[in-house]
Amino acid sequence: MEQIIFAGPRTRKSGLSPKSLMGHVFDDPFSSTGPRKFICPFALPPTRNPPPTENTKPITPPQGKYPERRTAMPDYHHYKHDMIDPKTDRVAVYERHVADLLLNNKLDDTRGNSSLLFELKHSHGAVQFGRILARKRNLPSDIVALAMLLHDIHVGLTGCYKNHAARSAEIASEMLNELGLFSDTEREQIIKIIANHSDKHITSTDPFCEIGKDADIVDCFLYPNVIAGYKFQKTPEMFDKYIERARRVYDELGIPWTGEDI
Numbered sequence: 001m002e003q004i005i006f007a008g009p010r011t012r013k014s015g016l017s018p019k020s021l022m023g024h025v026f027d028d029p030f031s032s033t034g035p036r037k038f039i040c041p042f043a044l045p046p047t048r049n050p051p052p053t054e055n056t057k058p059i060t061p062p063q064g065k066y067p068e069r070r071t072a073m074p075d076y077h078h079y080k081h082d083m084i085d086p087k088t089d090r091v092a093v094y095e096r097h098v099a100d101l102l103l104n105n106k107l108d109d110t111r112g113n114s115s116l117l118f119e120l121k122h123s124h125g126a127v128q129f130g131r132i133l134a135r136k137r138n139l140p141s142d143i144v145a146l147a148m149l150l151h152d153i154h155v156g157l158t159g160c161y162k163n164h165a166a167r168s169a170e171i172a173s174e175m176l177n178e179l180g181l182f183s184d185t186e187r188e189q190i191i192k193i194i195a196n197h198s199d200k201h202i203t204s205t206d207p208f209c210e211i212g213k214d215a216d217i218v219d220c221f222l223y224p225n226v227i228a229g230y231k232f233q234k235t236p237e238m239f240d241k242y243i244e245r246a247r248r249v250y251d252e253l254g255i256p257w258t259g260e261d262i
């Protein structure tokens, strides 16, 4: 009997959670070519708080805003649920919100132009490149980070790339109204980055427009076959502009340019 390792969308259709499938061999209920088995490759996450052993050193609770909750958590771990402090990290509030939105998205991940996994990876990759470039260019890091977090939000929520820069800007605008934390000027800068990020073939003098395109492209170029993909999708003129932009950012960051896909 044929055996396959499989844990994609079909496991979700089967109604069994990945955790319950872990390490087990099941009949593939969706096989159209006769009986076969699939093995779920998911592993259980490591235990958060391992049981104490006799060598375990006692932890001194750090003093802080929530000392009673920090017995095992270093102070820098500000992403922990309600320990996000908007006064020290406004972007983290939005990061939490976007992660919740995407992880709870009921979109059928087998359809559409992109996948939730890619959108989660790419949005957070672009955030970090946005922060690096913002430091280099002396632009406000949290403005750029938030814009990059939301620049493709429409794709994450719908799986669709069509007009996604404008649509992501609309969603971001609503989110900024709802969650607050940014001034009117900052909101304009964020929306400008998002709304213009797809025009990578156009070079402007606006530092906010340019940094969004650059952070996006430098993250995209770190996934396999992206250069080949752009060559296929774009006109030759546009493709050349994309390469020109990526080369410029690589030079700025001191990354050797090979012109080849990773």
Ligand SMILES: [Fe+2]
Binding pocket: 151, 152, 164, 165, 197, 198
């Ligand atoms: Fe995009």
Ligand SMILES: [Fe+2]
Binding pocket: 122, 126, 151, 152, 216
């Ligand atoms: Fe993007």
